Amino acid sequence: MSEITLTINGKQVKGKQGDTVLDICQANGIDVPTLCHFKGLTDVGACRLCLVEIEKERNLVPSCTYPARDGQVVSTSTPRLEKYRRLVLELLFTERNHLCAYCVATGDCELQSLAYKYQMDNTRYQYSWPTQTTDSSHPNIVLDHNRCILCGRCIRICDEITGAHALDFGKRGWKTNVCADINQPLGESSCISCGGCFQVCPTGAIFSKISAYRGRPSECTSVESTCAICGIGCDINGLVKNNRVVRIDSPDMTKPRGLLCEIGRFEPLYEAADRITTPLKRNNKGQLVSCSYEEALDAISKKLGASDGIAGLASAKASNEALKAFADLMDKFGSKMVDTIDGDDCRTVTQGIAKFDSKSGLGIEAKLEDILSADSIVVIGAHPTKTHPVIGSYIMRAASKNKAQLVVIDPLRNPFTFRASVWLKPPEGKKEIVVNALGKSILDKMPAKSAADKTKYAAAFKDIDIKKASKDLGMDIHDIVKAGEILAGSKTGVIIYGSGILQYKDAALVATILNLAALTGEKPRVISLKRYGNSRGAWDLGLAGAKSSLSADLAKGKVKGLYMLLVDDLADSQTLADSIKGVQFVVVQASYRSPVTEKADVVLPSLLWTESKGSYTSIDGISKKTVPLVKAKPEIKTDADTLKEVAGHLKK
Amino acid sequence: MAKVKVATIWLESCAGCHMSFLDVDEFIIDLSKLIEFRRSPITDIKDFTPVDVGIVEGSVGNEEEKEVLEELRHNCKILMALGDCACFGGVCAMRNTLDKEDVLKRAYIDTPSTYKGKIPVAPGVPSLLDKVYPANQIVKVDCYVPGCPPEPEAIKYGLTELLAGRIPVVPSNIMRFD
Numbered sequence: 138m139s140e141i142t143l144t145i146n147g148k149q150v151k152g153k154q155g156d157t158v159l160d161i162c163q164a165n166g167i168d169v170p171t172l173c174h175f176k177g178l179t180d181v182g183a184c185r186l187c188l189v190e191i192e193k194e195r196n197l198v199p200s201c202t203y204p205a206r207d208g209q210v211v212s213t214s215t216p217r218l219e220k221y222r223r224l225v226l227e228l229l230f231t232e233r234n235h236l237c238a239y240c241v242a243t244g245d246c247e248l249q250s251l252a253y254k255y256q257m258d259n260t261r262y263q264y265s266w267p268t269q270t271t272d273s274s275h276p277n278i279v280l281d282h283n284r285c286i287l288c289g290r291c292i293r294i295c296d297e298i299t300g301a302h303a304l305d306f307g308k309r310g311w312k313t314n315v316c317a318d319i320n321q322p323l324g325e326s327s328c329i330s331c332g333g334c335f336q337v338c339p340t341g342a343i344f345s346k347i348s349a350y351r352g353r354p355s356e357c358t359s360v361e362s363t364c365a366i367c368g369i370g371c372d373i374n375g376l377v378k379n380n381r382v383v384r385i386d387s388p389d390m391t392k393p394r395g396l397l398c399e400i401g402r403f404e405p406l407y408e409a410a411d412r413i414t415t416p417l418k419r420n421n422k423g424q425l426v427s428c429s430y431e432e433a434l435d436a437i438s439k440k441l442g443a444s445d446g447i448a449g450l451a452s453a454k455a456s457n458e459a460l461k462a463f464a465d466l467m468d469k470f471g472s473k474m475v476d477t478i479d480g481d482d483c484r485t486v487t488q489g490i491a492k493f494d495s496k497s498g499l500g501i502e503a504k505l506e507d508i509l510s511a512d513s514i515v516v517i518g519a520h521p522t523k524t525h526p527v528i529g530s531y532i533m534r535a536a537s538k539n540k541a542q543l544v545v546i547d548p549l550r551n552p553f554t555f556r557a558s559v560w561l562k563p564p565e566g567k568k569e570i571v572v573n574a575l576g577k578s579i580l581d582k583m584p585a586k587s588a589a590d591k592t593k594y595a596a597a598f599k600d601i602d603i604k605k606a607s608k609d610l611g612m613d614i615h616d617i618v619k620a621g622e623i624l625a626g627s628k629t630g631v632i633i634y635g636s637g638i639l640q641y642k643d644a645a646l647v648a649t650i651l652n653l654a655a656l657t658g659e660k661p662r663v664i665s666l667k668r669y670g671n672s673r674g675a676w677d678l679g680l681a682g683a684k685s686s687l688s689a690d691l692a693k694g695k696v697k698g699l700y701m702l703l704v705d706d707l708a709d710s711q712t713l714a715d716s717i718k719g720v721q722f723v724v725v726q727a728s729y730r731s732p733v734t735e736k737a738d739v740v741l742p743s744l745l746w747t748e749s750k751g752s753y754t755s756i757d758g759i760s761k762k763t764v765p766l767v768k769a770k771p772e773i774k775t776d777a778d779t780l781k782e783v784a785g786h787l788k789k
Numbered sequence: 790m791a792k793v794k795v796a797t798i799w800l801e802s803c804a805g806c807h808m809s810f811l812d813v814d815e816f817i818i819d820l821s822k823l824i825e826f827r828r829s830p831i832t833d834i835k836d837f838t839p840v841d842v843g844i845v846e847g848s849v850g851n852e853e854e855k856e857v858l859e860e861l862r863h864n865c866k867i868l869m870a871l872g873d874c875a876c877f878g879g880v881c882a883m884r885n886t887l888d889k890e891d892v893l894k895r896a897y898i899d900t901p902s903t904y905k906g907k908i909p910v911a912p913g914v915p916s917l918l919d920k921v922y923p924a925n926q927i928v929k930v931d932c933y934v935p936g937c938p939p940e941p942e943a944i945k946y947g948l949t950e951l952l953a954g955r956i957p958v959v960p961s962n963i964m965r966f967d
Contacts, residue, residue, distance in 0.1 A: 230877075237966035238873050238880050238937035244967060253961045258933035259876050259925055266885040266920065283886070 141207040146214065158200035158211055159187055169213050170222060170251055172229075172339050173288035174201045177391025178297055183288050185225050186251065189213050197221060219255065226252050227260040233267060234283040235340070241281075242341030244353045248286060249340075269314075274324030277346055277403050278335060282314055285342035291315060291334035298390055300533030301552075303328040315342075327552065329526060330399035336386050345384060347406050352378035361388060363753065363761040364401040365456070365670040365746040369505060369527045370755035371397055375405075375747070375766035382406055382747060382766050393506050398526030405747050405766075409707055410729035414770055417740040425740060430774070433739050434786040437700075440722040440738070441470065442787045446697030448474035450687055451680055452706035453669035456751025456763070459776035460671065460678050463702045466784045474696060475680060476687035478706065478713070479668040482639040483681040486665045489647020493661075499676060501651075503631055503662035504757045509535055513627035513657060515575075516553055517546040517650070518568060518637020519666050525756075528633065528666065529553075542623045546571055547637070559620040563610050568638060571617075572649050573598060574606035578621025579656045594655035597648075630657030635666035667756045669706070670746070674754035688716060696720050700783075703727035703734075704743045704776060726779060741783075742773045749775055792825040793952060794840040797871075798861050799830045800847030800854040801881045801921060806872035807831070807846055809938035813945045823952055828861075837864040842951055845930075848874040848881045849922045853915035862928040867956075869947060873937040873966055875924045880937070882921045889919055932956050936965045 139154045145167055152161035157180065162169045172184035182199035189200045192210040197218065200211075212218070229235070229248060237243040269282035289306070292315060296302040303326050307316035317326035335343040357376035364371045364385075371394050374386045385402050389395045416433035417425040441447055449467040451460055467475045477483070490501055508514065508531040522529035529552065535541035536556045545557040546568065554560045563571040576598030580588060588595060607614040624630055632654045638646060647665075654661035667673060675681055690696055699720045705728040714732035717723055725737040734740050746753075748769035752762050774782070799807060807830060811817070824842075828834045843865030849855050862868055873879035884892045898906040924930050934947040934957070943963045950957035 234882075234886055236873070236877060236879060236882060239883065240967075249966060252966070253964045256958050256961055256964065258935050258959055258964065259870065259923070259930065261925075263926060264878060264882070264885070264923075266882075268886050 141205060143205055143207070143209045143211060145211045152205050156205045158189060158191070158198070158203045158205045158209070161205050162189075162200060162211075162213060167213055169200055170254070171201060172247055172251065172286065173290060175290050175293070175337050177389070178290065178293040178337075181289055181293070184229070184286065186222055188218055188221060188225075190215055190218060222251075223255045223257055226255055226257050227262055229286050230257070231260050231262045231264045233269060233285060234264070240284060240341040241344050241349045242284070242338075244355060246341060247339035272317075272323050273346070274322035275328065275330070276324065277330055277399070278323060278328070278332065279344055279346055279349070280315065280317075280323050281342050281344070283342075284340045285315055286340055287313055287315070288339060289315075290337040290339065291343055294333040294337050294390065297538065298396055298530070298534070299329065299331045299333050300530045300537060301327060301329045301331070302537065304334060329522060329529065329552070330403075331397060331526065331530065332399070332402040333387075333390055333396070336390065345403075347403065348376075348384040351381070351383045352376070354384070357383050359386075360764055360766050362747075362764040362766060364397070365454070365751070365753045365761075365763050366400050366404060367398075367525050367527075368667055368670050368672055368753075368756040369525055370394060370753065370759055370761035371401055371527060373397065373401065377766055380767045393509075394527075396527050396530055398530070400526065405745075409705065410731060413727060413730060413734065413740060413742045414773060415742060417734075417737075419738050425735070425737070430741075430782070433741060434783060436739050437724055437783055438786045441698045441700065441724065444698050444722070446474075446695060447472045447700070448687055448690060448696040448698070449476070449700045449702070451475075451477050451675065451702040452704055453477045453479055453667075453672040453675040453680075454706045454746075455671060455675075455702055455704045455776060456746070456749070456753055457671065457674045457678065457760075458751050459702065459704070459780065460675050460680055462777040462780035462784075463700075464678055464680055466700065466780050469784045469787060470700075474687055474690050477669075477672070477675045477681045478708075479672055480681035481642055481686050481688070482636070482665075482668060483672060483676045484686070485639050485642050485644050485647055486667070487676070488644035489651065492644055492648035493651035499673065500758060501661070501663075502757060503664050505531065505664065505755075507629070507631050507662050508532060508633070508664070509539065511535055511539075511541050511629050511631040511662070513542045513544065513623055513630040515544045515546065515624070515630070515632040515653075515657075517572070517632065517634045518639075519633050519635030520551055520637075521633065521635070521666060522552045524635060524668070525666050528664070532633070542627070544575075544620045544623060546575075558623055559616055561612060561616055561620060563612070566641075567610055568641075569643070569646050569649065570606050570609055571612075572646070572653055573601045574603050574610070574617050575620055575624070576649070576653045576656065577601035577603050577606075578617050579625045579653070580621075581618075582622045582625035583656070591656055594652045597652045624653075624657045627657045628659065629662070630654070631662040631664065632657070633664045633666065636668070639665070664757065671753045673756050673758060674752075677754060691716050691720070694719055698722045699724070701725045701727075701733065701737075702743075702776065702780070703731075705729060705745050707731050726776065741779050743776050743779070744769050744773055793823060793842060794827055794838075795824050795829075795842045795844065796827045796837065796840040796861060796865060797829040797844040797846065798857055800845060800858060800875070801850040802847030802872060802874040802879065804830065804846070805938040806875075806936075809936070809941055810871070810944050812941040814941070816945050820948065824948075837861065839864045841866050843868045844871050845869070845875045845924050846871045848878050849918065849924065849927050850881055850884075851915040851917050855918065855927055858924060858927055867931045867951065868924070868928065869951070870924045870930045870933045870935075871944070871947075872939055873935055875930075876933045876935040877966075878921050878923045882923075885920045889917055893917065932958070934959055937967050940965060
C-alpha cells in the first residue's frame with residue numbers, strides 16, 4: 138500500500154493509504170481522546186470525542202472514521218476542539234444518570250477520566266433523568282442502562298469477535314437502548330456469557346456481578362497467564378487484589394486465543410467445592426482425618442509399595458509437569474494399568490487417525506485458527522458452545538463474518554443450527570450412515586479431475602447409495618445433496634467433532650470423518666474436541682496409551698490399589714467414585730472434596746491451576762504456560778513435588 | 790487587610806464536604822488569618838449578612854433549601870459549589886428517576902420497620918421539590934469543586950485561588966467525582 142504524508146499539529150507524519158486519521162495519530166503517539174473506538178473493532182464514530190480539525194474541511198470530523206489522505210493538515214487540539222469535546226462530555230453526562238458516587242465503575246471509567254481531563258466541574262445542561270432499567274437477570278453480567286452512553290462497543294465485540302451477536306441497539310432516537318435479542322432479559326437471551334461486553338464497556342453500564350466492588354483494576358495487580366480449563370489455551374490477564382482473583386480479562390480480545398468464554402472468565406472466581414488443604418488419612422473408625430505429609434506418605438508406601446495390581450488414573454486437567462511425575466511414579470510401581478479419565482476418547486481419536494494414515498499421529502489435526510479461515514465447516518457430534526465456547530465463537534464468526542458455509546450434523550437444535558446452510562438431523566446412533574452419504578454426495582459433485590487426485594480417500598464412499606441412506610435416516614435427500622455440493626466446492630473446509638462421536642468409541646467412524654475431510658480441501662482439516670485442558674499433553678506423555686481402558690480393568694476387579702491424580706477435576710465424580718468401589722486401597726490427589734475423595738484411604742492436597750506454574754498442551758498441540766495468579770497456602774505442595782515425594786518415599 | 794468573609798451552607802447532603810474541608814490540616818491555621826466565617830454549620834448562625842464568598846454544600850431538594858440557597862446567592866459576591874451534590878446533584882439525585890410521591894411513600898409508609906406510617910404534611914415541614922437540583926440549576930454559580938467528598942487538596946486549591954482573586958478550575962489530577 139502506498140505511503141502518505143500528513144501534517145498533524147505542525148509535524149510531518151507518515152501513514153498508509155487506507156489508514157484513518159486516528160490510526161496515524163495513535164501510531165505517532167499523538168493523543169486523541171476516544172470513547173467508542175476500541176482497537177480491533179469496526180469504528181462507528183458514535184461518541185464524537187475524537188473530533189479533529191482538518192484544513193479545508195467544512196466541519197470538524199471524527200478521526201476514527203475519517204480516511205487519511207496525502208497532504209492533509211490536521212489539528213488534534215485547538216480551543217475550538219476542546220470546547221466541543223467538553224460540550225460532548227457534558228451532553229453525555231446529562232443524557233443519562235451518570236453520577237459517579239454510586240457507580241460500580243468509578244475510578245475505572247473512561248467517561249469519568251475524560252471528564253477529569255477536560256476539567257468538567259459542572260454541566261451547563263439539565264440532567265434529563267430518564268427512567269432506565271437495570272437488567273440483572275443474567276447470573277454473571279449486569280446491564281445497567283442508566284450508565285450507558287450508547288457507544289456500541291459491547292454490540293460490536295459481541296458480533297465481530299464473539300460471533301454471538303446477542304446484543305444490539307433496540308428502539309429509536311431518544312429511546313435507543315442496548316438490548317439482548319429482541320429485547321429479552323439478558324439472562325434469557327442467546328448471550329453466550331463470554332464477558333467481552335463488560336471488558337470493553339467504557340463506563341459502568343455492563344459489569345460482572347462477582348467482580349463488582351471487589352477492587353478497581355487500578356488497585357489490582359495484573360498477571361498474564363493462560364487459561365488451563367478447556368485445552369484451547371486462551372491468554373488471560375488475572376486482576377488480583379488481596380490474593381484473590383477479582384476479575385479475569387483478556388489481554389487482547391481481538392487476537393487469536395485472546396477471546397475468553399464463560400468458563401474461563403468466571404469459573405476461577407468461584408470456589409467449586411470444599412478445598413482440601415492438608416493430607417487426609419482414614420482412621421480406625423473409618424473417618425478421613427487430617428494428618429501430616431509424612432504419615433500420609435508412610436501409609437501409601439506401606440499399602441502400595443509392596444502390592445501388585447496397582448493402577449494409576451490421572452485427570453488430564455493436570456499440568457504436563459504433574460503428569461510427567463505421575464507417569465514416573467507409575468513406572469516405579471511397575472504398573473501397566475495407567476490411564477487418563479478421558480483415555481477412551483484419546484484412543485478413539487488416535488486409532489481413527491492410524492486407520493486413516495498409519496504414519497501420522499495427533500499432529501495431523503488442524504489448528505484452531507484454521508476455523509477462522511475456513512470456507513466450510515462441518516460440526517458433527519459436538520457442542521463447542523458448551524464444552525469449548527471459544528471454538529463455538531470461532532465457528533459463529535467464520536459463518537457470519539467470513540461467510541463460511543456451515544453444515545451441522547446433530548439431531549438436536551444448537552446455537553449453530555440457525556446459522557447453518559444445511560442442518561442434517563440423523564437419528565441417534567446413525568452418524569456413520571450420514572457421514573458416508575455425505576462423502577458420496579461430495580464425490581458426485583466433485584469435478585472429475587479433483588476426484589481422480591483423491592481416489593484413495595474416495596474409496597470409502599464409492600459404493601454408498603445415497604437414496605437408501607436418506608431413507609434409512611428419514612432425511613430429505615436434497616439436504617444431503619446440498620451439503621455435498623457445499624463441501625465439494627470447498628477448499629479450506631474444517632470438520633469439528635466431539636463427544637457425540639467419541640462416545641461410541643468407534644475408531645472406524647473417526648477414520649471415515651478424516652476421509653470426508655480429505656475430500657473437502659487440499660488436506661484434511663479435522664479438529665477433535667478433547668475433553669480436558671491438557672488431554673493432548675497427557676496423550677503426548679503416553680499416559681493414555683494403554684491398550685485397554687482402566688475402566689474395563691476396574692470392572693474386571695484386576696485393580697488392587699489405585700493412585701488417582703484428580704487435581705481440580707469434579708466432572709462425573711459420582712460415577713468415578715462408584716467405579717472404584719471394589720479397590721482395596723485408594724489414594725486421591727485432589728484440590729476439592731468430592732464423592733471420589735470420600736472413597737479414598739489417603740487424600741493428598743493439590744493446587745489449582747490459578748495457584749501454580751505449569752505447562753499445558755492445547756488441543757491443537759501448542760504449549761502454553763500458566764503463571765500463579767494467587768498464592769496458595771504455603772503448606773500445600775505442588776502436584777509434581779507431591780508425586781515425587783511419594784515416589785521417593787517408596788524406597789524406604 | 791480585612792479578613793475575607795465567608796458563609797457556608799449545608800443543604801441536601803451528608804456534610805462530608807464540610808468534613809473534607811476540615812481535612813485540609815494545618816492549612817486551616819493560615820486560612821483562619823485570612824478568612825472569617827459568618828453563617829456556617831459550625832458557627833450555627835442562622836441569618837445571612839453580606840459576605841464575599843458563599844460556599845454551598847449539597848443539592849436542592851426542598852423548598853427550604855431553595856430559599857436558603859437563593860438567600861446566600863443574594864448575600865455573596867462569589868458562590869462556590871462544593872462537592873458532587875452541589876455540582877451535579879450527587880447521591881441525593883438518585884431519587885430523580887423516581888416519582889416524588891413514590892419516594893415519600895417508600896420512606897414514610899413502606900419501609901419494613903414502619904408501623905402505620907404517614908407522610909408528614911405539617912406546615913413547618915418544607916415540601917419536596919419534584920426533582921433534586923444541583924446548585925447551578927437554581928442560582929448562578931461562579932466556581933465548582935466537585936468530589937464526593939472533594940479532595941482536601943482540591944478545596945485548598947479552590948480557596949487559595951479565590952483569595953488570590955482568581956476563579957478556580959480544579960486541575961485534572963486532583964479532581965474527582967467519587
